Every structure is written in C-alpha cells, then in structure tokens.
Amino acid sequence: MPANHGLYCHYCILYPASAIFANKKRTMEHPLAQFRYCPECGSADFRIHDLKSKQCGQCGFTYYFNASAATAAFIFNERQELMVCRRGKAPAKGTLDLPGGFIDLHETAEEGIRREVKEETNLDVQECRYLFSLPNLYEYAGFTVHTLDLFFLCRVDDSSPLAPDDDASECFFLPLSGIRPEQFGLASIRKAVTMLLDARHIPS
C-alpha cells in the first residue's frame, strides 16, 4: 500500500484496518461466542462443547452451529460479458458483487438464485446449473454469519428489463478483460471471480 494514498484509495475502501482487525478477531472466536444462553432452558451456564457446538450445564442440551446456505450467479450476455452488481448495503457497501443472497427456509438453491436474481436485477433466469461452492464469513449487524456460497451459471435470454433493486445499487455487464477481483468486497465472491478468470473460459 502506498504511504501517501488518498481518501478514495481502493485498498482502504476494501480493506480498512478496523475491518481487518474485526475479521481476525471474529475468525478466532467460537462461532457461538455471541450465543450466551441455552436456547432450550435459558440458562447462562452455556459452555463451549467443541469447535462447532455449545452445551448447557443445566439441562444438557447441545446446540450445533452450521453454515447458512447462500447463492451467487454467473450471468453472461451474448458478448460473453459478466453481470456484476455494486453492493448497496453493508457489508462491503460500494464494492462489486455477483447477484445472489441467502436461501430462504423451505426454498431450493435453484429457487433461491432465481428469486435473488429477479430481486436484484429484475431479470428472469431461464436455466441455472450448479458449478461449485465456497465457504465464507459474512458480517451482519456485528454478527459473524458462516455461509456456504453455492455458485450457479445462470442463463438469461433477455437482459433488457435490467433494473437494479434491493441489495444492488447498480448492475452492469463487464468484459472479462475488465474484471479486477480485488474490486469484489466479499472474500468468497472475490475467490470465485478469480477462479473464473483463471479458468480462461466461460463455463458452459
């Protein structure tokens, strides 16, 4: 990082010192550190049981913490440019992102990615195909959400109704040559975009 960098330095926007510290602190924390009371009986005697669970010293209930499922979409237009969104909300507000989000209860991943693409871009997904998954940490209102992000290749036949909404402040297509992974604020999305560029071809 240059010593004399400006207010709009991309490094500082993407990796402010406080965020690096907060993230380090969070990743070393037990995933249930903020769960102080037994959800079964309400006792404060709720102790770390192992790396992913806590157990109540009063009633014996063991609560296991699992990743929340989320989706992200690779959408290409006829010129083989990738659809990217700008995040309109924290975390990583203002950085680039792929359309996607958390899967709702009782929803399939395919239904989830279709719904999120519609909400964020106003586009209809005709077909989607699962590609790969990456774990991530997502900071939400001071709470660290462990996610498993599922990446889909989504076919959109008509991109003319494009209209950003919900979590996206803008959406646009970028040629692969113009994509800079460091401009993507969420770690799993940044890694997925890097994997796409490293593959040197668009998945089909």
Ligand SMILES: [Zn+2]
């Ligand atoms: Zn209990």
